[in-house]
Amino acid sequence: MAMTKDIGIDLGTASVLVYVKGKGIVLNEPSVVALDKNTGKLLEAGAQAQAMLGRTPGNIVAIRPLREGVISDYDMTERMLREFIRKVSGFSLFKPRVIICVPSGITEVEERAVIDAGIQAGARKVFLIEEPVAAAIGAGIDITQPDGHMVVDIGGGTADIAVISLSGVVESASIKIAGDQLNEAVVKYMRRKHNLLVGERTAEDMKKRIGCVFPKEEDESMDVKGRCLLTGLPRVVSVSSSEMMTAFEEPVDRIMETIHSVLERTPPELVADISTNGIVMTGGGSLVSGFDKLITSRTGIHTMIAEDAQSCVALGTGKSLDSLNHMQDGTMNLSRRRQMN
Numbered sequence: 001m002a003m004t005k006d007i008g009i010d011l012g013t014a015s016v017l018v019y020v021k022g023k024g025i026v027l028n029e030p031s032v033v034a035l036d037k038n039t040g041k042l043l044e045a046g047a048q049a050q051a052m053l054g055r056t057p058g059n060i061v062a063i064r065p066l067r068e069g070v071i072s073d074y075d076m077t078e079r080m081l082r083e084f085i086r087k088v089s090g091f092s093l094f095k096p097r098v099i100i101c102v103p104s105g106i107t108e109v110e111e112r113a114v115i116d117a118g119i120q121a122g123a124r125k126v127f128l129i130e131e132p133v134a135a136a137i138g139a140g141i142d143i144t145q146p147d148g149h150m151v152v153d154i155g156g157g158t159a160d161i162a163v164i165s166l167s168g169v170v171e172s173a174s175i176k177i178a179g180d181q182l183n184e185a186v187v188k189y190m191r192r193k194h195n196l197l198v199g200e201r202t203a204e205d206m207k208k209r210i211g212c213v214f215p216k217e218e219d220e221s222m223d224v225k226g227r228c229l230l231t232g233l234p235r236v237v238s239v240s241s242s243e244m245m246t247a248f249e250e251p252v253d254r255i256m257e258t259i260h261s262v263l264e265r266t267p268p269e270l271v272a273d274i275s276t277n278g279i280v281m282t283g284g285g286s287l288v289s290g291f292d293k294l295i296t297s298r299t300g301i302h303t304m305i306a307e308d309a310q311s312c313v314a315l316g317t318g319k320s321l322d323s324l325n326h327m328q329d330g331t332m333n334l335s336r337r338r339q340m341n
């Protein structure tokens with residue numbers, strides 16, 4: 001008979017990662033669902049649904065139910081979660097306990113929505129953990145000491161910047177500017193500068209291949225296909241890394257301002273700790289070339305990208321499953337993590 005498995009879920013805007021205790025990360029799928037418009041039936045969730053984005057015939061819609069780090073389509077989020085939980089728990093007789101990771105700036109209404117979605121999707125109990133805390137644990141930082149650490153987690157829809165000490169968030173800020181907004185900035189730039197219409201997927205591809213936020217030693221370039229806004233026909237344009245840097249300027253400056261404002265609000269002892277420990281970056285968005293160099297140069301604090309940056313939140317959420325039993329006894333209080341059902 002199957003045992004109950006505790007599950008950790010990083011419910012991200014871009015992707016959902018599921019961690020099963022004792023097994024590690026068992027699922028990593030894009031946060032996308034595809035529906036039959038006429039019947040409302042869920043056709044696919046994850047990678048298969050992702051492939052349908054922008055390519056669906058009239059009766060099928062592909063939706064990203066989480067936008068900007070919050071649940072924008074509650075019903076779809078629940079169905080997507082249910083599908084993923086079903087995939088990982090198979091025919092277990094027992095409902096799993098689930099820890100879901102949420103952005104630190106989330107409102108109580110949004111919190112409730114995440115918990116309800118988890119319960120509706122088949123969880124026995126749902127616990128929440130703040131994203132920066134999970135990210136820090138996943139990055140291998142010992143957060144239990146009275147020692148300040150700064151984590152900059154740049155995901156798809158949100159950038160979370162937090163100062164953590166003694167397992168809690170001391171100062172933090174969350175902005176709805178991250179990897180997706182960089183893609184949008186590329187789309188805008190291409191339209192304005194080259195009169196070329198490119199899709200979101202192309203923009204993301206450009207970001208990953210030639211994008212940078214700090215000058216590269218050698219400028220790279222890439223041929224980009226799109227539709228000419230003047231003729232309506234397909235056209236190819238060569239785009240360089242330095243152009244990408246220009247395209248990213250505005251959203252990246254907003255992220256930098258937010259990092260500065262968190263540092264300004266942080267008590268001096270902790271700032272001193274951070275300048276010794278360095279700043280740690282996590283999340284897929286931190287993989288844009290030169291982000292660590294940019295932060296180092298603008299703050300004067302050494303910045304590094306965590307190993308396996310995109311999985312840190314899921315790994316940390318997974319590791320925190322180990323403390324679930326303590327939590328129920330009320331002996332453990334990791335950050336603001338709450339049990340609400």
Ligand SMILES: Nc1ncnc2c1ncn2[C@@H]1O[C@H](COP(=O)(O)OP(=O)(O)OP(=O)(O)O)[C@@H](O)[C@H]1O
Nearest residue numbers: 012013014015155156157158179283284285287288
């Ligand atoms: N190699 C790469 N270079 C640049 N960006 C990347 C790379 N790999 C992934 N990304 C970007 O990382 C973002 C997704 O990051 P991640 O999976 O950490 O987000 P998430 O947890 O789903 O979102 P959120 O934390 O906002 O809810 C996407 O915008 C994606 O384009």
